[in-house]
Amino acid sequence: MTEYDSVKSENSATDGHSEYYNYKLSVSKKYIRILLLAAALFNIMLLLPDLALIDNTSTKISITIIRSVYSVILFIVGFSSNRIKSFNTFSVIISFLEIIALWIFLYVFSRYVRPNLLIQAMGLMILIIVFFLIPNQWKYLLIISVLGTVMFLTCAYIYVEPFALSDFIATAVYISVTVFLCALSARNSEIHQSNEFSSKLELERLSTTDFLTHAANRYKLEETAARWIAFCRRQGLPLTLVFIDVDDLKIVNDRFGHSIGDCVLYDLAKLFQAQLRSTDILARWGGDEFVMLLPNVTLENAMALTERIDITMKEQTFIDGFNVTCSFGVVEMNDSTDFETLICQADKLMYERKVQSKNKEQYELNLP
Numbered sequence: 001m002t003e004y005d006s007v008k009s010e011n012s013a014t015d016g017h018s019e020y021y022n023y024k025l026s027v028s029k030k031y032i033r034i035l036l037l038a039a040a041l042f043n044i045m046l047l048l049p050d051l052a053l054i055d056n057t058s059t060k061i062s063i064t065i066i067r068s069v070y071s072v073i074l075f076i077v078g079f080s081s082n083r084i085k086s087f088n089t090f091s092v093i094i095s096f097l098e099i100i101a102l103w104i105f106l107y108v109f110s111r112y113v114r115p116n117l118l119i120q121a122m123g124l125m126i127l128i129i130v131f132f133l134i135p136n137q138w139k140y141l142l143i144i145s146v147l148g149t150v151m152f153l154t155c156a157y158i159y160v161e162p163f164a165l166s167d168f169i170a171t172a173v174y175i176s177v178t179v180f181l182c183a184l185s186a187r188n189s190e191i192h193q194s195n196e197f198s199s200k201l202e203l204e205r206l207s208t209t210d211f212l213t214h215a216a217n218r219y220k221l222e223e224t225a226a227r228w229i230a231f232c233r234r235q236g237l238p239l240t241l242v243f244i245d246v247d248d249l250k251i252v253n254d255r256f257g258h259s260i261g262d263c264v265l266y267d268l269a270k271l272f273q274a275q276l277r278s279t280d281i282l283a284r285w286g287g288d289e290f291v292m293l294l295p296n297v298t299l300e301n302a303m304a305l306t307e308r309i310d311i312t313m314k315e316q317t318f319i320d321g322f323n324v325t326c327s328f329g330v331v332e333m334n335d336s337t338d339f340e341t342l343i344c345q346a347d348k349l350m351y352e353r354k355v356q357s358k359n360k361e362q363y364e365l366n367l368p
Contacts, residue, residue, distance in 0.1 A: 002245075014280040017147040018106060019197075019201060020088075020193075020194055020197050020198070020238045021086070021087035021088070022087065023088050023197055024135055025084070025087040027135070028084055028087075028135040029081060029084075030136070030308055031332065032078070032081050032134075033078045033079065033081050033082075034072045034078075035078075036072070036075075036078035036081070037075065037078045038096075039074055039080070039101075040070075040071040040072075040074035041071070042074050043067050043070055043071045043074065043101075043104075044067060044068070044071050045287040046067065046068055046108075047063070047064060048095065048277060050063050050067075050108055051063075051064075053112050053113070054108075054111055054112065054113070054153070055113060056093050056111070057157075057206070057240050061109050063108055063111070064105075065288075066107070067104065069113075070100060070101070070104060071143060073097070073100070074216075075098065076303040077093060077097065082300065083124075087137075088137075090135075091136050091137040091140055091368070092140075093221060094134055094135070094136050094140075095137075095140040095144060095309075097137060098131050098136075098144050099144060100197070102127070102144065102147075102148045102151070104121065105124065105127060106148075106151055106152060106155050106234055109152070109155055109159070109160075110155050110159050112159075114161065115159065115160055117156055117160050117164075117165060117168070117171055118170070118171060119165050120156070121152070121156075121174060121175055122151075123149065123151050124175060125174065125175060125178045127148070128145050128148065128149075128175075128178055128179060128182060129178070129235050131144060131145065131182075132145075132182040132185070132186050138183070138186055138187055138190050141183065141186060142157040142183050143180075145179045145182065145183065146179065148241065149175050149176065149179055153168070153171070153172055154177075156168060156171065159250075160261045162262075190277055198291065207219070208220035208223075210269075210283070210284040212262055212265060212266060212284070213265055213266050213268075213269035213271075213284050213290075214266075214269065215269045215273070215282045215283055215284045215290065216281055216282065216283040216284075217283060217284060218283060218284075218285060218286075220281075220283060221281060221283035221291055221293065222286070222339065224281055224293065225241075225339045225342075226339060228281075228293060228295045229337075229338070229339060230294070231246075231295065232295055232333065233333070233335070237296045238296060238297060238332060238333065239294065239295050239296070239297070239332070239333040239334075240294040240298065240299055240301075240330060240331065240333070241291065241292070241293055241294070241327070241331055241333070241343070241346050242291065242292040242294065242302055242306060242328055242329070242330050242331075242346065242349045243285070243289070243290075243291055243306070243331075243343065243346035243347050243349070244272070244289065244291070244326050244327070244328055244329075244350070245289050245325055245326060245350050245351075245354060246264070246286060246289075246324070246326050246328045247252045247264065247270060247324075247325045247326060247354065247357075248325075249261055249264070249265075249287070249288040250288075252264055252319065252322065252324070255322075256319060256322075260319060264319065264324055265284075265288070265319075267316075267318055268290070268313075268326070269282065269284070269290070270316075270339065271309065271312060271313065271316065272290060272292065272309060275305060275308060275309055275312070275355035276292065276294075279295050279296070280292060280293065280294050280297075281293040285343075291343070291346075292305075298332065299330060299331075299332040302332070303330050306328040310325075310326070310328075311324075313325065313326065325357075327350050327351075327353050327354035327357060328350060328353065329345075329346040329347060329348065329349035329350025329351070329352075329353065330346065330349065331345040331346045331349065
């Protein structure tokens, strides 16, 4: 992900499901490297009982090679885990590693001369518990655990001698209960975490959104503008700010009522937002004032945008018998401009345009 995409993603609207999995990925990255490196070392340590319990030399060599290669894979994935950009990709990689671990366990189990069924079942249950402790999608965990249980019982039926039906049934019950309890716990934990994250996300949205127009509020604009200004300055990209004032909103409120005035503000915000890209910011600055922050947009393109908005407003009827208009102030960032300066300059230009427009209307009214 480029720096531009990183800044953009903080501003883009995504669904809560995707945001939750992005959150899980960021949390998982904090400790998955340590977990995978520890697993790689533990996998090598398992060579000690394997070599002690297996007599065949060629089998010892093959198991040594398999475990060594798997540990190397774990090391590589562990050190490159920060490059993973989506939780779906992360889940697929982790699931693939777990399937390999399961295959190694079953392969070694099948090569023991006289494997103890209950001891090996305990090993599988520990392996399943470890799987559920590693962040992954619940459906993948369930599939891998059920698949591992079926494969283990199949291997036990084939390779364990002497075969005791009572031990086999007990093993099947123990493993099945372990899978069920782990799956139930993981599912409940997933639901709880998802609900908790959704509540947190909603609180964050409410704290950064204007309740009337659903545009960003002043706090959100100031926070986002600081990042975009810094980014555009580093990359040598243009950045433009548009200050918008709704003309004669007080007259609308006095003549038609504040509820109609609120509807006008809401409809205007929808109209403005429809003209913007996902990287642009629309915020309500004050009662009848809006601000548009336009990263990577030149002054000329921003002025063309305001003209399109002006034309669209004239084509749309907000109140029967009353024309709703806006005044715009457009400024472009230079090498030393900060956000407060942009706001002041755009506000000043907007006010000058508003005065000029009113003077022009007065002049036209006085014509014979």
